[in-house]
Amino acid sequence: MNRLSIAALAFSLVVSGTAKADSVIVLNSDEASYSILSRSTRTEVARLPVGREPHHLIVSPDGKEVIIGSTATNELLSLDINTGERKRVVKDILDPYHLGFSPDGKWLVTAAYRLDHVDIYHSDGFRLAGRIFIDGLPSHIAFDAESKTVFVTLQQSGRLAAFDLATQALKWNMPIGNAPAGVVMLPDDKRLLVALTGEDRIAVVDPKDGSVKSSLQTGKGAHNFFPKGDGRHYFLSNRVEGTVSLIDTKDDPKVVGSVRIPGGPDCMDITPDGKELWVTQRFLRRVAIVDIDTLKVVAGIPVGKSPHGVFMMKSTATVTSGLPVRAASTAGSPR
């Protein structure tokens, strides 16, 4: 389906009022667009332009906006979390490849993957507090529960670095393994899981000093995590092997399930009812839908080129963003 026919379909849905926000947003990183998918019909209802090379997206601290990082235009684009309408563009956020708000909502941290620096902003007004240049492709971000420390994987140098948010000072920078990417803090706030994309395992790291406590074999190209939502289990995409592992983190982490998802599985999200896991397949230009109970792929949805970040709109409001609107990079708006 070409872009025009997608737009026509979206228009008809919006006009007829049948497009409900059972929507899912998928960032097509290689074609400067994002897809809006329908959970109920499992189809793409619209594909809209957005900046350049969008990779990841997050929810704002007040829960009202979805924020997309447009890496090549150095901008953030925000969408209304209920309606999907474009809210604003935040300029001069350099190379926001991966991004995250601290749990207390006071800090926004971005990993500039291509430009080799980590930026710490005050969330209020997106004022830059500190820019730390660090070699090795800053890749993914995690925070401690107290919002004092941010942890950043360095994919090229095989290290994990910790920075004090208030002072922006480096706390430690430790070797972890080959090509670390996804990183997540477990609810006990005492263990970090780090996915090693250059290996077939994850590392369990002590957040106090960066020491590796143990490791767990998962699948080749261990890449990114997503919580199942029970505070105990995490999904992990293994990009090279083409699988998603289910990890039980109680006591020593162990793999308790796996599902084959070809095409470089990457980012994930779970439907609000907790029944389905949606996974972007970077190379196949698709999103795979996995039944969580059976760990089987039940459907797939074609999207754009190199789909990366995926996000479930949790609200039930009507989607009104079905019409193509001005690209993020052109919709000049105040910070």
Add this chain to the structure above:
Amino acid sequence: MRDLIDIWVGVQAGLFETLVSPVLYHFGLMAWYEPGYSAVEFVMLGVVQIAVIAIAMRFFERRWPLEKAGKDDKLVTVDRVYTMLNKLGVVPLAIFIITYPLVQEIELAVRTWGYMPPRLERMLPWLGDNALASFLVYFVLYDFAAYWLHRGQHAFGWWWALHSLHHSQRRMTVWTDDRNHVIDDLIVTLALVLFSQFVGVQPGEYVVILMVGRLVESWSHANVDMSFGWLGERLLVGPRFHRLHHALSTPAERHIQDHNFAPVFPIWDILFGTAIYDGKIRPTGVDNAAVDADNGRGWIVQQATVFGRFVRALMPRFRRRVSVP
């Protein structure tokens, strides 16, 4: 259409996951994971281009040849080697490995300084909403840059030393376009990549522009006497238009090759006064015995010989500088 895309990406993913990904993973080259996947697509597009050239374009050459079969037919063999090496990614891979870090460093420096290249969508907002218009505008801009680079290849002695290899072919065919020295390819690629980044061409658009542009250029070298008509000849470069650019210079037309430079859109030659539309059929090649000697040589010998020509074109300057007291 979606079925075609599924087949295409299925083949691409299959090739990548079977042949490339295990190698990158084994040697710890995961930073090249995404570029590796794009490289597979580049090679696949190369296969498509070769198929279009070998089947469709050659059909016209066989059916309506301008120059009949003769003793110079064997000179075409080396041009086929150039096409294979270029279209299947051997030469582009070498160029990519050299230019990628350099381009990254330049981009890093520019962005670190806080300078944002003026993206076209900022000046022309409607472009962001129209994929076809966006593609065409970027294609025209890309061709504009390529036109001036081509003029540079003819204007500077050291650059002509490299580019003359392309012009030395006496037997122009659909295979001639890729006949270039690797250093020439390197310079042009680097300049066009930087230009594309400056104006905001997306990686996906760049690949399509490259593919469509190179197919038009392959066709413009075809050994056929075909015209797109008065208007068509002014909209798109064809064999008749480009053949004049390869014409053998004579005392009466000493600078005949300094015309019809445009790679795809003749508008640049029309605007800048370098267009000639006289419909005359001229023999092709170069009026220089040393350069003409490229004909009959293989790929390696041509590359080595032309590199020597390039160095000699640069050396006199160095010698003069050294001799200055």
